[in-house]
Amino acid sequence: MHEELFNKIVDMDEEGSIKLAKEYLDGGGDAQKLLNVCRDAMGVIGDKFEKGEYFLSELLLGGEIFSSIMEFTLPLLKEGDIAKLGKIVLGTVKDDIHNIGKDIFKAFVEAAGFEVVDIGVDVPEEKFVEAVKEHKPDIVGMSCLITAGISSMKNTVEALKEAGLKDFKIIIGGGRVDEEVKELAGADAWADDAARGVRLCKELLGVEG
Amino acid sequence: MDMTTKNPQELAKERRARLQAAINLEEPDRVPFCGVGGDIIPAYAGITQKEFNFDYDKAEKALEKFLKDFPCDWPFAAGVTGLDGRILSVAFAEYPDLALSSTFVSGPMHKTLGDKYYRFPGMETDENASPQFLGGTFMEPDEYDDLIEDPVGFVLETILPRACTNLDTPRQAMTTMVRLGMDFSQFYASAAKVGMASAQLGYPSLAIGGAYAPLDIIGDFLRGISNTVLDLRRYPDKVKKATEALTEVIIKYALAFKAIGAELAFIPLHLNEYLSPKLYKEFYWPTLKEVILTLLDEGIKSLVFFEGHHEPHLETILELPKGWGIAYFEKTDVVKAKEILKDHSCVMGGLPITLLVGGTPASIDEYIKNLFEKVKPGGGFILAPSVGTAPRETPLENLTALIEAVEKYG
Numbered sequence: 001m002h003e004e005l006f007n008k009i010v011d012m013d014e015e016g017s018i019k020l021a022k023e024y025l026d027g028g029g030d031a032q033k034l035l036n037v038c039r040d041a042m043g044v045i046g047d048k049f050e051k052g053e054y055f056l057s058e059l060l061l062g063g064e065i066f067s068s069i070m071e072f073t074l075p076l077l078k079e080g081d082i083a084k085l086g087k088i089v090l091g092t093v094k095d096d097i098h099n100i101g102k103d104i105f106k107a108f109v110e111a112a113g114f115e116v117v118d119i120g121v122d123v124p125e126e127k128f129v130e131a132v133k134e135h136k137p138d139i140v141g142m143s144c145l146i147t148a149g150i151s152s153m154k155n156t157v158e159a160l161k162e163a164g165l166k167d168f169k170i171i172i173g174g175g176r177v178d179e180e181v182k183e184l185a186g187a188d189a190w191a192d193d194a195a196r197g198v199r200l201c202k203e204l205l206g207v208e209g
Numbered sequence: 210m211d212m213t214t215k216n217p218q219e220l221a222k223e224r225r226a227r228l229q230a231a232i233n234l235e236e237p238d239r240v241p242f243c244g245v246g247g248d249i250i251p252a253y254a255g256i257t258q259k260e261f262n263f264d265y266d267k268a269e270k271a272l273e274k275f276l277k278d279f280p281c282d283w284p285f286a287a288g289v290t291g292l293d294g295r296i297l298s299v300a301f302a303e304y305p306d307l308a309l310s311s312t313f314v315s316g317p318m319h320k321t322l323g324d325k326y327y328r329f330p331g332m333e334t335d336e337n338a339s340p341q342f343l344g345g346t347f348m349e350p351d352e353y354d355d356l357i358e359d360p361v362g363f364v365l366e367t368i369l370p371r372a373c374t375n376l377d378t379p380r381q382a383m384t385t386m387v388r389l390g391m392d393f394s395q396f397y398a399s400a401a402k403v404g405m406a407s408a409q410l411g412y413p414s415l416a417i418g419g420a421y422a423p424l425d426i427i428g429d430f431l432r433g434i435s436n437t438v439l440d441l442r443r444y445p446d447k448v449k450k451a452t453e454a455l456t457e458v459i460i461k462y463a464l465a466f467k468a469i470g471a472e473l474a475f476i477p478l479h480l481n482e483y484l485s486p487k488l489y490k491e492f493y494w495p496t497l498k499e500v501i502l503t504l505l506d507e508g509i510k511s512l513v514f515f516e517g518h519h520e521p522h523l524e525t526i527l528e529l530p531k532g533w534g535i536a537y538f539e540k541t542d543v544v545k546a547k548e549i550l551k552d553h554s555c556v557m558g559g560l561p562i563t564l565l566v567g568g569t570p571a572s573i574d575e576y577i578k579n580l581f582e583k584v585k586p587g588g589g590f591i592l593a594p595s596v597g598t599a600p601r602e603t604p605l606e607n608l609t610a611l612i613e614a615v616e617k618y619g
Contacts, residue, residue, distance in 0.1 A: 014442065055521070056483040060438045095338035097328050100434055122334065148248055148339045150566055151602045175517060176563065176596065184567035192540075 001029065002037050009041035010048075012061050014068075021069045031076035034069070042066055042111035046195035056104070059194055063107030085113040086138035086205050089131045091123035092174075093152035098145035101174045105143065105194040112198045114139075125152075125159035132165050139201055142187070144174045153177075153185040161186075169204040173197050220411030224282040228413065228591065232510065232555045234532060236588030240581060240619035243557065243591055244281030245565065245608070246288070247598030248339055253278075253605070259331030262290055262316035262340055265399040273406045279608050284412055286597025289400045291315040292327055292342050293477065295421045296372070296430035298462040299455070300365040305465035310393040312419040316340065317395065321388045323374035326430065339598060346433035347372045350440060353447035356431070357454045368431060418466025420474040420504060420511065421459055423452035423496040428480045438483055441492055449492060456496045460503050473512045473534065474504050482517030489522050501529060510534035512557075515541060523549050539595045544583045547590060557591040559584065560611070565594065566603050570610030577614035585619070592619075 001024050008017035021034060045062040048054040074082075088109060092102050099121050106116050117135045119127060132140060140160065142153050153172050160170075170187040173194075182190040189204060191197035202208075215223070223238075230237035251261035254271030261268050268289060276284055291313025301307035314322070316329045328334050328341045347368050348356070355363045370376045375385040408414060427448065428437040440448050463474050476497070484493055501511045511534035515522075519541045526536055531553050538546055538558040547556045559580055564573060577592075584590045592615060599608075 012442065052521070055485040055488075057438045057441065057485050057488055060435055060483070061442060064435075064439060095335055097334065097341050097343055103435075122338075146339055146341060147562055147566070147596055147598045147600045150563065150600055178561065178563050180561065180563040180567040184563075 002033070005034075006037050006041045006044075009038065009062070009065055010044050012058060012065070014061065014065050017065055018068050022072065025073065025076065031073050032081060034073055035077065035082070038066055038069055038073075039111050039113065042108060046108055046112075046198055049193065049195040050199070056193075059104055059108070063104055063111075066107060066111050083113060084115045085202070085207050087115045087117065087135060088139045088141050088201065089117045089119060089128070089135055089137040090141040090143070091119040091128060091131070092121035092143045092145075093149050093156055094122060094124050095152055096144045096146050096149040097121050098143075098174075101145060101194075102141075102143040105141070105173055105191075105197045108194045108198045109141075109201055112202070114201060125156045128156050129159055129163045129165065132160060132168065133163070137168050138205055140168055140170045141197075141201075142170070142172045142185075144172070144176060147176055149174065149176065150181050150184065153181065153187065157186045171197065171200055171204065215411065217409055217411040221408065221413045224411070225413035225415070227282055228415070231589055231591050232532075232535060234552055234555060234589040236586075240585055240615065241282040241591045242612075242615045242619070243283040243285045243593035244279060244287060245562070245594050245597055245599040245603070246284070246286030248337075248601045249599040249603045249608075250275045250287060252601040257330065257336045258338060258340070259316075259329075259336035262329055263320075263331070265289075265395060269399060269402050269406065272403050273410070276407060276410055276412065280410070280612065282413075283415070283591070284407065285417075286594070289313075289315070289396060289403055290340065291318070291396065292340055293421075293429070294318070295419070295426060296326070296364060296368070298419065298421075299360065299426060299430075299458050300369060302361055302458045302462040302465075305462075305468060307393075308462035308465040309418065309469065310397060313396070315392065315396050318389060318392045321375065321385055321392050323376075323385075324372050325374070326372060337601065342429070344429050344433055345372070346431075346436055348431040350432075350436075350444055350447075353444060353451050356427075357447070357450045360451075360454045360458050364431075372430070415473065416466070416469050416471045417512070418463060418469070418471035418474045418509060420463035420476045420500050422476065422478050422480070422493060423455040423459060423500070424448070424493045425479045426455050426459070427451060434480070434483070437480065441484075441488055445492075452492060452496045456499055459500055463500065463504055463509070464507060466509070467507065471509055474509050475512045475514070476500070477514040478516050481515055481519055481522060484522075486521050490525065494522070494525050498525075498528065501533060505530070505533055512537060515539065520545070526550060526554055529554070535591065537593060543590075544580075547584050551587060552589070555589050555591065556584070557593045558595060559590075559592050560594045562594045562596045562599060565607050565611065566600060568607060570606050573607055573610045574614045574617075577611065578618045581618040 171189045172187045173191045177190045189200040227237040227241040294314035297311035376382045514537045536554045543559040
């Protein structure tokens, strides 16, 4: 089953992969193993994206397949059974209401094994500060699509510093970010696609793979 | 951009010739420069984004002040503010006079419609936030047949009432449409005033119409971006037929702009960056190409904004006839694009907006110098920001440095 399911997901066979996953569980299959196969497949989809073989269309569909399978797989797993690479507080910054980029990244970074606390869109600096105090993440992820988001990111990084919060890395992401914005905002890393974002989150925490 | 020695007419003539040369794939006297717009304009005038979007008097003054102090050859991004309203253009496609009034949805129009597509400052967001397009899902997959059967009727009678809270009942709808007509008048009266002020400042008048990629109508206004991308796999035949049905409607409304003597049709693309070359060539490009070619036959060149990374699809542009229009790139490397599209397409872009925000006068000078060394020879190039929206905090000295660098190295 494992190889067949893995291939179906990577090949974007939505119907076929969901059917196969259901059959596997119905036949008494191991939910933990199923989760691992799906995660591996998502990792390969991300790699293919970074190599230019896959595009956003495949990231979106891959994310969709993954969440469809997880819907009936996760309830079979116990909270403690799911190993986490780290925790991310994620939101779209103040004055920007866009969610697609954030949501694609969320799907892939969760699939990679991170726990994500999604605090929404148009998130003011103080809400980022509160979320970091409450959830003590390893990474803070800020997303923006519009150019106004650039200074919101900078202000949010400053607000986190002023609140004396540290011991986490900051990654910024979205269509309008680059090295220039990373420097300006004072972030640790930037990504303008989800696959790169996931890879950098692992690098920031020194996680293998 | 010496304004002291030339009168406005001479200056406008010079700028137009510069742009025209680039569009005609010739080498102008200097590289033409398309300036920035966006949040910086109200910020520079000391007004809020809410005022800029809802108070035409204040907006006109702010635009005039900005256009005077930060000159360029073509203030494409600095006009009366509104967001793409192409769903209305589809709805009114059968009435050319209305179709050409509905290219943009302004703050007042958004307020009148109570639509769920847009977010305007002081309404749903902070009074200093940029006006934003959000889109959404307003059509179910089993409705593709209705869209294919009668795109105008389906959009007007089914989609708009779903997407606009003030079109809920016939009674509300009648009032809303009357008010919308008044909003159209005010918007275009204001645009005319800005046009006159621009002419006084020596800006060329360049009539621009609009068109859209058929699949983007579905992605932006009907099914939402994510659903549309998934639909390409789930219901490929239906989506393709729907884009074909929309093509005719889009061409119809785009041709309405012949009445105002439109020379260019602005076509901002959205889904291009999402699609693999296979999906792009099957579902996106054929109908977009048909729109561009039909307009070209009617004497209207296209100004296509290739959002995001368009590298995977660059070669398809070569399927268009030489001199078809302007290829405006956001994140695609314009040096590489120009190599591929040399003597075929006018290439526009090249200035990352993030450099303008995060750079220094020295780094901007250096950047323009290097860029122009590569793209200036042979002409056919217009310098423009990757995105026209300069944020409030854009350092003014950077804008000035940019203008000086264009003069120096252009």
